Amino acid sequence: MPPNTALLTDPSPPLRSDSAVVQTPAFSPLYQQIKGLILQSLQAGEWKPGELIPSEMELAARFKVSQGTVRKAIDELAAENLVTRRQGKGTFVTTHNEEQVQYRFLQLHPDVGQQQDEGRAQRNIMECRRMRASADIARILGLRTGDSVIHVRRVLSFGGTPTILEDIWLPSQVFKGLTAQQMAHYPGPTYAMFEMEYGVRMVRAEEKIRAVLPDTQQAQWLKTTATTPLLSVERVTYTYNDKPMELRRGLYLTDSHHYRNALS
């Protein structure tokens, strides 16, 4: 069988939404096409977060390619943290819940002490209501100015010390009916709640970090002074297809915590 023609019988239109870059005649290796098809199934919710996806052999049969090709496709998905392989058990859809790697996107760590003790952060929801998106928030979320968004403001405390003040904006259309109760009482990461309650899987994020001083109101919320410098962390969180689904603007108190980053 000639390569690169196998999947043209598949009823999926050639939606190559990679980027706006002009590509050469769009050569795409077979395993990339397979990866795209698996991605579509993930997006469509055929397999839900935490669930087992079909074995490599099954997928190979389904797509009429060799197991090795499916393997390479899954390898890339695993490298992007979209699925998780477990030897002897199978391949699972990655979830923000029930891993030891909870709080994947939170890089703030205590200066001393064992591990991510953040699991038991106290959440204080100060606000949770719909509003109209300002121009810059709309732009970042890919909405139009004035579109409805949900605004959440909360304080996270570790060991009784207020440490993170966060403003979160979410598109109302997707997170319809989100309440302060949900934000406060869901056991586990907020992103796990988004998966369970709204079927939204956050797969990656980008952060811009600065040093700032809080205004008096912010300083009060964090029980600190207006002369205590804070980390300003703006996070844009993306779901499938590089679609932005959340904007967070956080202020981190770094007296006894630090933001950790590994470079390679």
Next chain:
Amino acid sequence: MPPNTALLTDPSPPLRSDSAVVQTPAFSPLYQQIKGLILQSLQAGEWKPGELIPSEMELAARFKVSQGTVRKAIDELAAENLVTRRQGKGTFVTTHNEEQVQYRFLQLHPDVGQQQDEGRAQRNIMECRRMRASADIARILGLRTGDSVIHVRRVLSFGGTPTILEDIWLPSQVFKGLTAQQMAHYPGPTYAMFEMEYGVRMVRAEEKIRAVLPDTQQAQWLKTTATTPLLSVERVTYTYNDKPMELRRGLYLTDSHHYRNALS
């Protein structure tokens, strides 16, 4: 040929310096062993930064394994940025020089403007001399308190604006004879100079970030005020075998720049 026995004829002692974790009888896949051998050659300087390493076929013949096994070993080295593959040309030892990805470890980006215009940063060396390592610097660099280290203090300016104040500590034994002239006048990243002049390849780094206020002296150097919050970035840079070879403590002015980070 039974797998996992192929390389025992090689004159390399089983230096498995992975971690202090107790491992099960130390099963190691063939490709990992190959990876280790290639790594040893990189460390030993058999192939220098920027140079072409032997083709997959040659390495396969040398190690008496299949090309596919060598490929998997190189795949991992490429994923760790230790080598760079270029289709049709070969596999090259990654260098901090002569890439478009210069300044690999510098995450500070201008808020506006095209790309990493940082290439033409002005470097102002304020200090470069040997000193005795304090307890905490010695600990971080894996030295003993009082061992000789070279201390460099410099200011980086972008477009005429002082933006980064950095203190750098390096083990004197390795960077013997480093001068302020070298630090100031080498064209290209400092890490490229370390490769060329001292044969030290920095392969990864870890950063701890906080928000701080400068003291009056630091504020003067950055031509700012003592009430302007700054990013404090402590970077430990590692060469092969997870050996720490540099400590940097930087203060970043984030008025018109931000620290960027991608999470996945």
Next chain:
DNA sequence: TAGTGGTCTAGACCACATA
């Protein structure tokens, strides 16, 4: 045209988990 890395296949066997 020759050589490189990149893709694809097929089959064998190993390690791990579960029943």
Next chain:
DNA sequence: ATGTGGTCTAGACCACTAC
């Protein structure tokens, strides 16, 4: 005992680069 992913091999062909 069975099924999963993990490793290893061998060979074929493709795409890119250089000569």
